[in-house]
Amino acid sequence: MRTIAIAAVLAFAAPAAAQREGPQPCGQETETADYGPVEVGTIVVVQRHRFVGGDPNWDDRMTRFLGRIGRVTRLSGVDERGCPGVRVDVDGGRWFWRVRDVNIGAERPTVEPRGRRASEVPQRCGLTDETAIYGRIRVGAQVVLGRHRPVEGDDNWQSEMTPFVGRSARVVRLAGTDSAGCPGVNVDVDGAEWFWRARDLRVGASDDDPVGYRPGLASDHGRPVGGAAGAAPVDERIPQMCGMTDDDVDYGPIVVGAVVMLGTHRPVGGEDNWVAEMEPFVGQRAVVTHLVGVDEQGCGLAQVDIDEGVFFWRIRDMRLAAP
Numbered sequence: 665m666r667t668i669a670i671a672a673v674l675a676f677a678a679p680a681a682a683q684r685e686g687p688q689p690c691g692q693e694t695e696t697a698d699y700g701p702v703e704v705g706t707i708v709v710v711q712r713h714r715f716v717g718g719d720p721n722w723d724d725r726m727t728r729f730l731g732r733i734g735r736v737t738r739l740s741g742v743d744e745r746g747c748p749g750v751r752v753d754v755d756g757g758r759w760f761w762r763v764r765d766v767n768i769g770a771e772r773p774t775v776e777p778r779g780r781r782a783s784e785v786p787q788r789c790g791l792t793d794e795t796a797i798y799g800r801i802r803v804g805a806q807v808v809l810g811r812h813r814p815v816e817g818d819d820n821w822q823s824e825m826t827p828f829v830g831r832s833a834r835v836v837r838l839a840g841t842d843s844a845g846c847p848g849v850n851v852d853v854d855g856a857e858w859f860w861r862a863r864d865l866r867v868g869a870s871d872d873d874p875v876g877y878r879p880g881l882a883s884d885h886g887r888p889v890g891g892a893a894g895a896a897p898v899d900e901r902i903p904q905m906c907g908m909t910d911d912d913v914d915y916g917p918i919v920v921g922a923v924v925m926l927g928t929h930r931p932v933g934g935e936d937n938w939v940a941e942m943e944p945f946v947g948q949r950a951v952v953t954h955l956v957g958v959d960e961q962g963c964g965l966a967q968v969d970i971d972e973g974v975f976f977w978r979i980r981d982m983r984l985a986a987p
Contacts, residue, residue, distance in 0.1 A: 688749070688764045694741035697748040702763050706736045709767040710752060716745040725910050725957040726759050727967065728976065737816070753787075757816040786847070789815045789865045793840035796847035801862045805835045808933040809851065810864035811907060811962045815844040819909075825858050829907035830933030830961055838840045864960070866935060899983040902965065906932045906980070910957035913964045918979045922952045926968065927981035932961040942975050949985050 687700040702708065710729050714721045721743045742748050747764060751878040753883040785799040801807065811829050812819045820842045833851035839859055841847050846863060849952030850856040897903065903916045918924070926945050929936040937959045950968035956976060959965055963980055 665919045665922065690745045690747040690764070692742050692746045692748060692930070693716055697742050698752070699739055699748050699763055701768060702736060702739075702750060702766070704736055706763075707733060707769060708736060708750075708752060709733055709769075710754065710761050711765045712767045713762050713766055716747055719745050719761070721762065723745070723746065723759070724954040725953060726755075726951060727830070727956045727973075728965070728972065729755050729759070730922055733891075740967050751816075752848075753789075753815075756814040757817075758814050773843065784865065785862050785865060789841075789844050789846040789863070789909070791841050791845045791847060796838070796841050798838060798847055798849075798862050800867045801835060801838075801847075801849060801865060803835055803838060806868060807833055807835060807849075808866040809833055809853070809860055810866060810933075811909060811958075812861050812864050813960075815846060818844045820844065820846070820848075820859065820861065821909075822858070824858075825854075826907045828854055828858070830935075832933070866933070868934070897983075898980075901977055901984060902982060906958075906961045906963040908958050908962045908964065913958050915955055915964055915966075915979055918955070918964070918966060918982065920952055920955065923985045923986045924950055924952060924982040926970070926977060927983065929978050929981050935961050935978065937961070937963070937978065939975070942971075942977075943974075945971055975976060 673702050687698045689698070691700060700862050703973070710726075710732060712730060713722045731937050732754045734752035736750045737753050737757050738751040740751050740760055743760060743762070747762045749760040749762050751759070752886050753759060757840045766806045785801050786797040788797060791797065809831050811826075814820045829964045833853035836856050837850040842859060842861070846861045848859045848861045849865070850858070851860060901917055903914045905914070908914065926948055928943075928946050929938045948970055950970040952966045953973060954967040954971050956965045956967055959976065959978070963978045965976045966979050966982075967975070968977060
């Protein structure tokens with residue numbers, strides 16, 4: 665992480681896909697930065713930053729967004745290497761993306777890491793109470809509550825909401841928009857006390873716990889430690905809780921270079937963040953290559969060498985192995 669004159673910016677490294685168009689020079693100044701055809705509203709595909717003078721300005725938590733299509737929300741000046749950058753909506757405007765490494769337009773030249781699912785509800789913010797879009801979210805709808813993702817640095821979140829993450833709830837009111845213009849709702853499970861952003865809800869009941877979580881029963885975010893019958897034993901040395909954020913995620917003993925045994929993801933609030941292509945790797949030894957923040961249910965994630973970093977693996981479902 666490094667701070668730039670314009671804003672606090674986080675960034676990091678690796679090879680990038682070929683640039684279709686756009687200025688490549690760094691060594692620029694904020695006042696005269698050349699963004700080429702990129703402007704607010706331009707559609708881009710975010711890519712890994714290439715090194716410039718030995719500096720990629722990259723953070724591993726940006727990995728989850730690679731290959732995803734986003735819309736530019738701000739031209740953000742230059743970083744310490746004088747590379748112009750932008751903010752995009754796909755990550756809520758959190759990260760600084762170098763213009764030289766984004767792909768302009770909706771073409772996808774890279775393979776996107778899998779194991780994350782697209783939302784069923786509209787993701788737009790910047791709306792008003794009158795223009796709010798809720799999609800499938802309506803009064804009476806059953807939803808699974810999710811941790812709010814930041815939008816332009818604003819996550820509209822209180823710590824008291826965390827115990828409800830992953831719980832099934834019923835929408836009792838469409839509550840308009842918050843200060844970031846994100847539509848939200850009130851639900852029954854918290855007595856309609858909190859504003860829940862629609863973009864971070866999942867439509868439907870929790871598949872494995874239709875009556876919702878019961879916070880405080882165990883360390884597994886309200887679910888007894890041990891997993892489903894027949895599942896591999898839980899490694900209690902590894903944190904089991906979800907409902908965390910990128911800023912407070914606890915990886916415990918899982919560090920880059922740790923040797924682990926990969927396990928099938930257990931559902932959290934009905935969401936297992938899993939694809940069938942991950943199955944062949946279950947039970948295999950792997951080395952952790954990156955720690956990449958949390959998924960939509962706030963579960964800590966890592967990438968490993970055995971699948972060449974294609975998938976995101978929840979650390980709670982790994983077991984430490986001997987080196």
